[in-house]
Amino acid sequence: MEFREKLLMVDQVLNSDDTKALAFLCKDILKCDISSVESPIDLFQRLEEKDVLSEDQPYLLADLLRVIEHFQLLRELDLNSTMSTTVNPITPYRKLLYELSKDIGQKELKNIKFLLNKDLKHSALELNVSTLEVFLEMERMDLLSSSNLLRLEQILKDVRPVLWKQILQFKDSQGKIAQETGVVDHRPRSSSDASRRGKDQTDPPPYPMKAQQRGICCIVNNFDFSRSSGKHKNREGTDIDEGSLRRVFTWLGFQVEVVQDATRDQMLSSMRELASRDHSGMDCVACFVLSHGLKGGVYGVDGGVVGLEELTDLLHGVRCASLRGKPKLFFIQACQGNKKEQAVPVPANGPVNPKVHDQTDGPSSPGVNIQTDGPSSPGDICSDAVVASELLPSTADFLTAMATTPSHVSVRLEEKGSWFIQSLCQNLEQLVPHGQDLVSILTKVNGDVSQMFKRIGGCRQMPQHSSSLRTRVVFPVPEGPFIHKVTFNDSLGEESTV
Incomplete structure (x- = not known):
């Protein structure tokens, strides 16, 4: 099956909720308003323009289907074993938010909207607004980002503590990766950590x-x-x-x-x-x-x-x-x-x-x-x-x-x-x-x-x-x-x- 035929098949199988999930996962790649993404084909065309999706680079498609758990489609498209060891454009942060959204039920989403009542516009709190859409609005209002998970932590600690712990585990894992790769560690630090950091840099305490x-x-x-x-x-x-x-x-x-x-x-x-x-x-x-x-x-x-x-x-x-x-x-x-x-x-x-x-x-x-x-x-x-x-x-x-x-x-x-x-x-x-x-x-x-x-x-x-x-x-x-x-x-x- 030709690669573009595979893309067309994905477009035919996925529903509107799947499309929104794919667009959400690709938001950091597209760097634009994803509300205008109308279909998987529309999304795939934009990804091709960004040179992150092609016949030679099918890894993103495989990763997207894997994250949204369309494993049967992965097998039918012969993408089940496709996995890049060097390219992973979907950010861990974006995957985290998607995984959290799957475990947030309607009652919990209602409570989250209640806690955000004074922070988000009324249209973002309506009954038909999904968890992913709430996350997007929080990002638009600078209440949520890859380096700022604090507000989401606070909310989930009240609404569903098990998901709050999931965020803490994510932050800890990202901190370990940063230490191994030499990237700046953005994990919360204690005052003693900050003091040690200052001494290491020969700054006065x-x-x-x-x-x-x-x-x-x-x-x-x-x-x-x-x-x-x-x-x-x-x-x-x-x-x-x-x-x-x-x-x-x-x-x-x-x-x-x-x-x-x-x-x-x-x-x-x-x-x-x-x-x-x-x-x-x-x-x-x-x-x-x-x-x-x-x-x-x-x-x-x-x-x-x-x-x-x-x-x-x-x-x-x-x-x-x-x-x-x-x-x-x-x-x-x-x-x-x-x-x-x-x-x-x-x-x-x-x-x-x-x-x-x-x-x-x-x-x-x-x-x-x-x-x-x-x-x-x-x-x-x-x-x-x-x-x-x-x-x-x-x-x-x-x-x-x-x-x-x-x-x-x-x-x-x-x-x-x-x-x-x-x-x-x-x-x-x-x-x-x-x-x-x-x-x-x-x-x-x-x-x-x-x-x-x-x-x-x-x-x-x-x-x-x-x-x-x-x-x-x-x-x-x-x-x-x-x-x-x-x-x-x-x-x-x-x-x-x-």
Whole structure:
């Protein structure tokens, strides 16, 4: 039988569910939207164009039929013994997801959709949507990838623990393969693993993270600016950021405390109170300010300005002895001015599309609510001092991460929170289990946020961090399960679930 006759026979035998399974298994090969694959013949033509399927290379066809367990068809086509020892284009990750989908029943799929209710669009949660289609939507929303199985692990641990263990076995096997081949090992690492890795590379050991409690995570969340004499709007969507930070930093072992709608004086007094505590039994401290801002400072809800140096200065070693030698981490979600980031051409292999033109900070469509955390008029912009000047050279162990660069706006979506905070939380969730240090994670955040204009079609944004850290900040891999949902009181005084 000619090879193309074999392909035609496969097309005649397989049903629509088989076609979807084949397309799913080939997604990493095709690198395109597979929803348009209408039949096995359509798929085979695309694979031929990719030079991965031909009469001389029948291995992919045999592997596909083997994975979907059409063994009789394999025998009839005389492909049962066809197996390549050098070519295996179906990724182990894609095979894993397909194997998981076969063991997920309708009741379990319903529970999975329930847990993903706030993450996926409604059409992806309808009754007729299959497990593979849910996986594809999770990938589209950056909730699932070959290097990010954490969310799927969490869900299956609740829905069907035996499948969760299957993922752990897969990750372990992939880690062993990586060690044998010299590929980077992406398995979750313990803090001791991370420390050993640092020593092997002659890097100094990271900051000690051995305390029973990681430290205080203080979140100043300013929403209600009705007292600012009309200078600033209320910060819709900031409750989303607060919920995400609560969830992630509780998971990391921090004691999370929130200061709601603080004036200038209340922000400073809260920081003084934090500095007056005994942190000797803790590893570090993390402070978040979610507010409107301008270059070099942030606004209280009364319109008063607090300089960033005023905030960080209160935790200097002279004023807070119990934090000497420990990381003091500041994260500022606020604008630093009214300027909008501009697109610039880069080489073809660069991260930015040179064809994209300058855009405003308005919504890209009527259904997208985009706000900024900056002053309401150009007159609110202050001097040209850069962020790095806010950290005195004589101070050590400080890190300040800003949502945006000096003079520029930052973006916050009413329905999803701010780009910066949401990217930070997502990357902490994904990379802490892999032993990544905080500065590397923030660099990843920079890259992710810098590309977000492609998905939103509106503003651009470039986060920035500066540091006087003396070594790496590596959070230990949390021992307990990840917290999917955190109930908290948001700034409107209502109960919310994130």
